Amino acid sequence: MRYLCLGLLFFCTAAQAQQPVSSLQLISLLSGLLLLAFIYLFKLRFDVHKLQQKLATKKNNQLGFYSLHDDISGFPNKFFLQQQLDELLKRAPEQSYSLLLIKISQFDQVNQLLGHSNSNVILAQIAQRINEQLKLTDTALTFEFRQQSAIRLCHLGGVDFAVWLDSTDKQHLAEFVADELEKNVPEPMLVHGCAVEYQLHSGIAHYPQHGTQLSELLERAYLALQHHSWLQGKSQVFSPEMLHFTSDKLSLMAELRQAIGEGQLALYVQPQIDMQSREVLAGEVYVRWRHPSRGLMTPDSFLALAEETGVIYPLTQWVLKEAVAMIAQLAQSQQVSKIAVNISSKDLLHDELIDTLEMLFDKYKVKPQQLMLELKEQALVAEPARAMSMMQRLHRLGVELALDDFGTGFSSLAYLRKLPIQHVKVDCSFIGDLHRSDMHSAITGAIIDMARNLELGVIAEGVEELEVEQKLLRMGCQRGQGFLYSRPFELSGFAVWLKQWYQQNAK
Known part of the structure; x- marks a missing residue:
């Protein structure tokens, strides 16, 4: 560009001085100017291309950064x-x-x-x-x-x-x-x-x-x-x-934790009857969950999952509190009845169980003998030494213990002798067809005989027909539980039910 300007300046100076310019000089000058113009245009195009490459590189670098970093925080993605x-x-x-x-x-x-x-x-x-x-x-x-x-x-x-x-x-x-x-x-x-x-x-x-x-x-x-x-x-x-565990199951357990403190849980009770005298010996409680969107949920819907995920102990604490409070309420109305509560293997291995019970007995002025804890044979499998130790501590406290679903597990007679229990519960799978199945009748009879030899009480669960009740009595079983006497109902109505029961069965 500089040389092009000098050529034009030379041409203008010669014209101003009125000096003649030959055709050869003019052609030479114009050729030089054209060459210089071509060189300039080529350099200009090169510079533009170089600038475009630089801008493209910068854009690519920006795209590369944003493709590897979050656009909100700026941190690597x-x-x-x-x-x-x-x-x-x-x-x-x-x-x-x-x-x-x-x-x-x-x-x-x-x-x-x-x-x-x-x-x-x-x-x-x-x-x-x-x-x-x-x-x-x-x-x-x-x-x-x-x-x-x-x-x-x-x-x-x-x-x-x-x-x-x-x-x-x-x-x-x-x-x-x-x-x-x-x-x-x-x-x-x-x-x-x-x-x-x-x-x-x-x-x-x-x-x-x-x-x-x-x-x-x-x-x-x-x-x-x-x-x-x-x-x-x-x-x-x-x-x-x-x-x-799916997200739905985990969410359900999180909701159960909330339900415990928000009044969504309720206890139902089913009485245990002396089949001979018609005396009400105890009432076994079952937890129900009034879920806001799923409706009334039975224990089968959430208890096993609660045990697997560790939510069972706070649930058991709530059940124990309600049960002991009911025992105290019955005592105030001059009615005496034990309350039976199922506890899991995880509960049995929880060191705070004894402290919780002692606190509840002291708070509600209830005798430990009025509470029965039912546990399954599987509760003794995981850590038998710790389970045995806790059962002995519960026995010394005065709480009654019952082995639930007996006959479906593995307990040997030698091991059963060591357990500080007062009752065994015969599983309802044997009781329901007791009068129709010789095998069920034989198994139930063997359990009753064994329990009597060990000086243990027997509770027959699932009594629904009078014929089954009479056969159990002939076998030597005194305590029954089932639809023949009552379906489970809300624990809050237990005192009223007891009055009605004794009025109807007064001798």
Whole structure:
């Protein structure tokens, strides 16, 4: 361009000086100018192309960043984590690692109260807090550095985050880190004068013990997180038993915990009768759940699941409280009757059971002898020594003990002699067809004879016909329970039922 301007200046100067310019000079000058113009245009096009490439590279870099980072928090996303793990596991596949999954709970309320824009800001700030807490965890995988600060947190999307830990030398490292995060990170955040509260819940899956693919580890860590958050006291580490529980079942158990304190549970009772004298000897209670959306639920719908998931003990505590309170109420109305409560194997191994009962007996001024605890033979299988010890403590306390569903288990006569029990209950599967089946009749007769030899009482469960009752009496069984006497009814009506029963059966 500079030379083109000089040529034009020369041409103008010559014209101004009225000097003649030859045709050869003019042609030469114009050729030079054209060449210079061509060179200029070529350079201009090259510069434009170079600028376009630079802009495209910048755009591609931006697209690359956003494809590997969450657009809300700016932290590495799941794809980034997958890339890092692919490289890491190629270099050191023999090491042990832990995937720590972190979920922010109660965040839906933040969205509803403050809107998405504000909640996104809060989400990014919480992510930053979690990452700050991870500064001291050198064994956590570092994804990148920003302003000389290590980024060790991955944002999986929504309110879910992940940390990848090298746990080769520290088996319980992930649990320690999870506990520290749950304890130290959740602090109320002020937004427009509102204090926003939240909690963190975590789940852990170990590589390669629980899986070798990221998708598998995430799935199992999430299952562990559900157990940890919904079932209080459960470890946040995945275990194979968790595979048996669906989200619906876990949600049901979380609702059961709420139901215990919200008055959704009710106790029903079925009397146990002296078949000879017609005296009411006890009433066995059954729990029912008035679920807000599922309706009235029987024990078969939730008790086994409650035992497996660890919700059974708070449920048993509630049942014991209601049962002992009813014993006290009956005593006030000059009516005496025992209340029988079923307890599970988990209850029997719970060290607080004795303390709970002593507190209830003292609070309601009830004698321990007025409470009967029924337990199944399976309750003695898992830890027989501990189970036996607890049964002996209950016996010394004065509580009556009955072995439920007797005849369906495995108890040997030698083992039965050692148990501090006062009664055995013959399973209803034998009683129902007692007068129609010689085999059931023989089994029931053998159980009654054995119990009498051991000086134990026998309770026949499932008595529905008078003919069955008469046959049981001839066999030497005195106590019966079943539809022949009453179907289960609400425990609150037990006192009224007792009065009516004695009026109808007065001799």
